[in-house]
Amino acid sequence: MYNLPPALADVLTLPSPLESMTLDGSLARIWCKRDDLIHPIISGNKWRKLSQTITALGHRRVTQDSVHLISFGGGHSNHLHALAYTCFVLGYEFTAIVRGHYTGNETPCLQDLAAWSSHIIYTDKSQYKRYTDPSHPEHQASIQALQTSHPNAIILPEGGYSVDALAGSAMCMTEIATQLPQAYDQYSAVPQKVLVVSPVATGATLAGLVAAKYCDVLGIAVLKGQGYLEDNVSELLCDEHYDRDNTWWINHDYVTRGYAKSSPVLDGFITSWNAANPTLLVESCYSGKALWGLSELVKSGHLKHYTDIVFLHTGGLQATRNLSTNSIDKK
Template sequence: MERKTLITSTRNLAQLFATLEVKEASPQYSLDLAWPNSHNISVSIKRDDLLHPIISGNKWRKLKYSLAQILGSRTLHIVSFGGGFSNHLHALGFCCHRLNIRFTAIVRGDYSANPSPMLHDLQMWQTDIQYVNKITYQQRESPAYLTLLHQQYPNALIIPEGGSNKLALQGVAEIISELDQHYDYIIAPVASGGTLAGLIKATAHSATHILGIAALKGQGYLEEHVQALLPQTYQHWGICHDYHFGGYAKRSNELVDFCNDFYHQTRIEIEPIYSGKLMYAVKDLINRNYFNKGSRLLILHTGGLQGSRAIGQRASIL
């Protein structure tokens, strides 16, 4: 039975890659940055944003095994959650459209009068969009609410906000198997916790430290969220909460300028919601000598550029 399941899973993954045209691995390379104190350490980047132009970065990593699972079943309906600019809903909506899977997106807030670019895309991909108020959305992880959704959408696969479930860890872990050298630190943004949890689990037996940069206010909560996805307690990770700039999607002119300067220096696009806060944090931590001299850092670019289309952060680099 295990062998049959493995063969089925392999076939389903092959179908996903062929249908969605996703790259098998993302490139990694050194960054030559003119940052204070950067000469003391080695900084590299893994460009998961280049895996696919729409299913960007960690969204593909977190969704691939859930999608493979549904292809191997009679279930042809997925339900998930997100905000009006959600990278997760955007990636999942595209995947479901291409794979002929019915998709219901439960969206926090009513954007019906003024849909975001992300929601316009979902409409184009024939997504069933259900707008809910903040109180209802806050129940998205409660057993009672999930039971009601199962009753409303029988046989549907319900994927958590951000795609962060146990299967997500398996996909994220493949980042580590693609690396061509050892790194002392792997640094990634944190929101729903699945990416960080996958990195933590995959490096459990190495000397690599996993450092998350919080993209929102959530000290304590984010740590609990990440730990809840892990099979046991690990000690080689932490989350820095000093660079959320006031909360999720909050930004300052300084951060926006930094994103633009980074692009002009490296030709790598970043945005002020996830990757911009990540890069800003790394630069500041290097300047403060947070990392030991000679440390090798790997920055994970998790994509998500589409999420900033409607709020003007990238105007000067588009």
């Protein structure tokens, strides 16, 4: 089913567990898809978005030192952290192009990248935007120049945001479609109307879930981007030639003050939740914000027509490590 490279097959927990959980006021059965348990470092949707690329590389015939990956992110990037570790485990060369200059002030994330033999290139915001913003007039030329400098390298988009990322999230939904009926063995019923709920920062994970065409999908935005996020998802689904079979939408009511920013209400929810659920911890950047939103929507009755609601825990190691800095990268 997964066809993983041997070095990863031994360390990744796949399929990730599907566990029952409780939310106050819910008439539906609530479940948690524990993608945070896939691996301590290659966690959650970061692995899902990388899986197709890494799996394909792991099974092709290559000459020694022929695999070189390049990608982009900030100094606390979940994406760079997961990708760097994956390359380290597989023996691939990896170059991280990092927004900002951290020489002498390396974050825990960047310290790990260095320990895993990554090449780290710091760049200013202007050049970084040329690399990562497809609408920038110099984007194509900048990427071409980078490719020319590294002719054998594979350049991955910032945050793993691409059509290739959809396959991993679709696989997550395939797992849910298999696990949920099995979990019903303890009940005298079957799932009838299912909703999967996920945090949304770029839209790639949400698009993959929708593309699987199993059930309705709700994204809870963790940053300000109403309209922009919907456009991202629609564009990715269009590239996949998706014909809508199920409903999907994004709720923007729980962003609070913006990305990686909290509020007293959100902090209170997370503190109470983590105290009551020590084996299912959440944080304020991704999982906590989305779970808070889901909890409020359940209590308000907005989701009462669903028999089963599955919350996707997408991990977020760097968010946990860097909460005190209030400077976390969705990429």
